[in-house]
Amino acid sequence: xxxxxxxxxxxxxxxxxxxxxxxxxxxxxxxxxxxxxxxxxxxxxxxxxxxxxxxxxxxxxxxxxxxxxxxxxxxxxxxxxxxxxxxxxxxxxxxxxxxxxxxxxxxxxxxxxxxxxxxxxxxxxxxxxxxxxxxxxxxxxxxxxxxxxxxxxxxxxxxxxxxxxxxxxxxxxxxxxxxxxxxxxxxxxxxxxxxxxxxxxxxxxxxxxxxxxxxxxxxxxxxxxxxxxxxxxxx
Numbered sequence: 001x002x003x004x005x006x007x008x009x010x011x012x013x014x015x016x017x018x019x020x021x022x023x024x025x026x027x028x029x030x031x032x033x034x035x036x037x038x039x040x041x042x043x044x045x046x047x048x049x050x051x052x053x054x055x056x057x058x059x060x061x062x063x064x065x066x067x068x069x070x071x072x073x074x075x076x077x078x079x080x081x082x083x084x085x086x087x088x089x090x091x092x093x094x095x096x097x098x099x100x101x102x103x104x105x106x107x108x109x110x111x112x113x114x115x116x117x118x119x120x121x122x123x124x125x126x127x128x129x130x131x132x133x134x135x136x137x138x139x140x141x142x143x144x145x146x147x148x149x150x151x152x153x154x155x156x157x158x159x160x161x162x163x164x165x166x167x168x169x170x171x172x173x174x175x176x177x178x179x180x181x182x183x184x185x186x187x188x189x190x191x192x193x194x195x196x197x198x199x200x201x202x203x204x205x206x207x208x209x210x211x212x213x214x215x216x217x218x219x220x221x222x223x224x225x226x227x228x229x230x231x232x233x234x235x
Contacts, residue, residue, distance in 0.1 A: 045174060048084020049221055052205065056192070057213025061085055064169040065191035066161070070181045070208070074102040074150075076198035077223040081205070082176060086146055087114035089174075094145025097138050098122045100131060102150055128154040132163075139167035139175055146174035155183070162189045184208055198223065 044060030046053060053059050061067060071078050086096050096119060098105065111117055123138075125131040131152060138144050147168075156164075161177075168175035181195060193208040202220045209215050 045085050046088070047081075048088075049081070051219050052221070055207060055214075055217050055219065057210055061174050062191045062211070063174065064172040065211075066165045066168055066175040066177055066189070067192040067194065068177050068179055068183070068188055068190040070179055070184055070193065070195045071197075072181045074178075076196065077203040077221075078178065078196055079105070080223060081196070081203060081221065082146075082148070083110075083113050083115070085174070087116075089145035090114075090116040090119035092145070094119065095143060096120050097144055097147045099135055099138075099147065099149035100124060100152060101148070128152060132156070132160055136163060136167045138171075139164060139173045140171040141173075142171050144171060144173045146176065148176045148178070150178045151180070151183075155179075158187070158189070165189045165191070 044053075044056060044058030044062055046060040047056070056062075069078055069081075090096055091114060096115070098120070099122075101122065105120070105122070107117055110120070123134055125134045131149070135147065135149050138147050164175060164177070167173075177190065184193070184195060188209070190209070191211045193210075195206045195208055197204040197206075201223060203223050204218065204220050206218045207215050
């Protein structure tokens with residue numbers, strides 16, 4: 001065997017040893033892989049609406065990200081859109097946090113839909129600054145499966161929205177941010193933006209924006225029973 005053949009054989013043995021070492025390293029549970037994390041993000045959380053999941057790039061609600069829900073009137077069915085995912089999360093022992101909901105959630109309807117009420121937390125922070133702090137802390141806590149917040153009188157600025165998007169990613173939390181439809185004219189860092197309208201029987205959903213997927217699609221979903229106490233508004 002000449003020198004060239006020896007060098008080639010030694011190189012092959014060295015490459016094989018490196019592959020084995022790399023395989024052992026990647027098999028360790030404490031090693032984070034970008035590819036695995038990307039696949040985790042793409043999987044999404046099933047929304048419970050087959051037609052909607054088919055339109056979403058993540059085949060469900062995007063994990064660790066902000067989804068903006070643009071609606072001008074509360075109680076048109078926006079909670080029923082999120083209900084299957086919220087019920088599934090609470091059944092998996094994860095907390096669902098509601099920040100400044102405009103109405104008292106109707107507990108019997110939520111329980112009938114599978115939501116574990118002991119996993120539901122409602123917050124009413126004092127003022128805009130406290131609201132942002134409570135939302136950010138909850139999102140990045142790591143113990144919150146989903147957080148729903150309703151925009152108050154003071155609209156958040158772009159840097160605040162970006163902070164919340166980052167917090168949702170750090171905590172791997174679903175973040176649903178309800179804003180008026182006039183917000184559609186303003187840019188947003190949200191991964192997904194939906195606009196909702198209702199004729200009383202159906203909920204019309206339009207995809208205004210989604211990262212990694214098409215926008216502009218529309219679909220109609222049947223409305224569920226009312227999930228709020230309309231006779232007791234909170235604002």
